[in-house]
Amino acid sequence: DFLVEEAAQRGRQEEDEMRIETEQTVMSSVQDFLDEEAAQRGRQEEDEMRIQREQTVTSSVQESLDDEAEQRGHQEEVHIGVNDELPEGAMMSSSSGPLQETLYLILKEEAAITDSANIAQSYHGHIRENASCCWVSFPGKYAAGWEALVKEHHADSVACVFLCTPEDGLGRHSEDPQNRGKCHCQRIYGVRDFRSFGYLMELQPPYTPERLQRHEEMAAAMNAVLVHKDAPQSTKEEALKQAEERWQECGRVASWGCAWYPKWLDRVSEAVAKGQRLKAVFFPRQVGQGKLSMEELSHETVDLWDNIGCGGSQKCELATLDSLRKQEGSKWDYEEVDVGDFLGSEFEAGCPVYAKTLGKGGEEWRRAVLVRQKTRGTIGGKISWLVRCETTQETFEASDLRHASVSIEQIQQACGPALNAPGISYEFAPAL
Known part of the structure; x- marks a missing residue:
């Protein structure tokens, strides 16, 4: 009996232990479920609170913007280009006085020439009445110098001539009074092959409609053949x-x-009749080199475009001056100037300029401050400058510059007197 009772007691004890273990397992599962449910509710509440905060912030920002727009009223920012007209109503007034309009002016046109083939406008020279000197010969391949020369940001006379349209004389010939029945070409150039005389024009890309039209017109005026480089x-x-x-x-x-x-x-x-001192510009560090006599100009063995001293047409000009000096005396004397010195006086360190550089989308013009001039080479040497971009403060090298003031003047001329009207301020912002 004792053993039976002990066995029964152990059985009840094991059942109690199993029941307790089962209850603990169930309670643990229930607690885990409750904890997960509570956590989920917490996350949901947090999301709802976050959405509510975002909506509140958005509403506040919109109200602020609406208030700001209401305060601005009809003040607006006007964007115009060089060739655009001022928008209607640019000058407005209110009971509190005239409104201030700010015009952001964007330079659209190309800023300077790169060589004589790309000069877009003819130039016929300009002899000033009271000038003390006259520039009579200049190497056109130095774009910045030619730009500065013909824009006449100086008080000197300029005798240099460049004709780039048939109306102005491109492709036309004039009879030589010293060689009746013939034009001046034989005396100042001699007989050259068709390549040297420009009857084959090779156009390099990009083939934009504007460039194509300009070069096609030039080729037609010169009776030349135009062919793409590729x-x-x-x-x-x-x-x-x-x-x-x-x-x-x-x-x-x-x-x-x-x-x-x-x-x-x-x-x-x-210019000589007015007693002005003549000046001729040479390639860098080649002052006085490359000059020929009038007789040598037409020699078949002479290369007028040898990149020594000066350009081919310059050799004709200087030979003419030397010949006249022999015939008529010192009034035809001319001062020989290094192009580097000319450019140094036109573009001094610290002056604002527009400089051409290579950007992500190709060549572009940037407003910059000139740091210093650099000179390279002695044969057809290249003049370049170190400049610092006003926007990015990046320093880069450029060989094509123009005076920053030129663009402002062109814009003022294009926009007319309205640009200078009271109540309007403007900033010049070249596209970068």
Whole structure:
């Protein structure tokens, strides 16, 4: 009996232990479920609170913007380009007085030439009445210098002539009074091949509609053949053949003509008559080099475009001046100037400029401050500058510059007197 009772007691004890363990397991599961449910409710409440806060902030911001817009009233920011007209109602007034309009002016046109083939406007020279000196010869391949020279940000006379349209004389020839029945080409250039005389014009990309139109018009005026640099070889061969034929048909004279020469000589003669001191500009560190006599100009063995001292047409100009000096005396004397010195006086350290540089989208113009001038090479040397971009403070090297003030003046002229009206301020913001 004792053993039976003990066994029964152990059985009840084991049952109690199993029941307690089961209850603990169930309670633990229930607690885990309750904890997870509470955590989920907490996250949901947090999300709801966050959404509510965001809505509150958004509402506050919108109210602030609405208030600001209401306070501004009809003050607005006006954007115009160089060739745009001022928007209607640019000058407005209210009971509290005139409103202030700010115009952000964006430079659209290209800023300067890169070589003589890209000069967009003719220049006929300008002899000032009271000038003390006259610039009579300049290497046009120095873009910044040519720009500064012909924009006349100085008090000097300029006898240099460049004709870039048929109306102004591109492709035209003038009879040489010293060689009746013939134009000046034979005396100042001699006989050159069709390539040297420009009957084949090779256009490099980009082939924008504006560039294509300009070069097509130039080629037509010069009776030259225009071909793309990346054209198929067969196209180039045909262009060569046509160019040589046109050279023959035109009498083997310069495609660009010689009408510029008597116009240039008239300007120089006018300056000499006024007693002005003549100045001729040479390549960097090549002052006085590359000059020829009038007789040497037409020699077939002489290369007028050898990049020594000065350009081909400059050699004609300087030979003419030397010849006249021999005939008529010292009034035809001229001072020889290094292009680096000329550019140094035109673009001094610290002056504001627009400088061409290579950006992500290709070549672009940036407003900058000139740091210093650099000179490279001695044969056809390149002039360049170190400049610092006003926007990014980046320092870079540029060989094409223009005076920053030129663009402002062009914009003022394009926009008319309204730009200077009271109540309007403006900032110049070149596209970067």
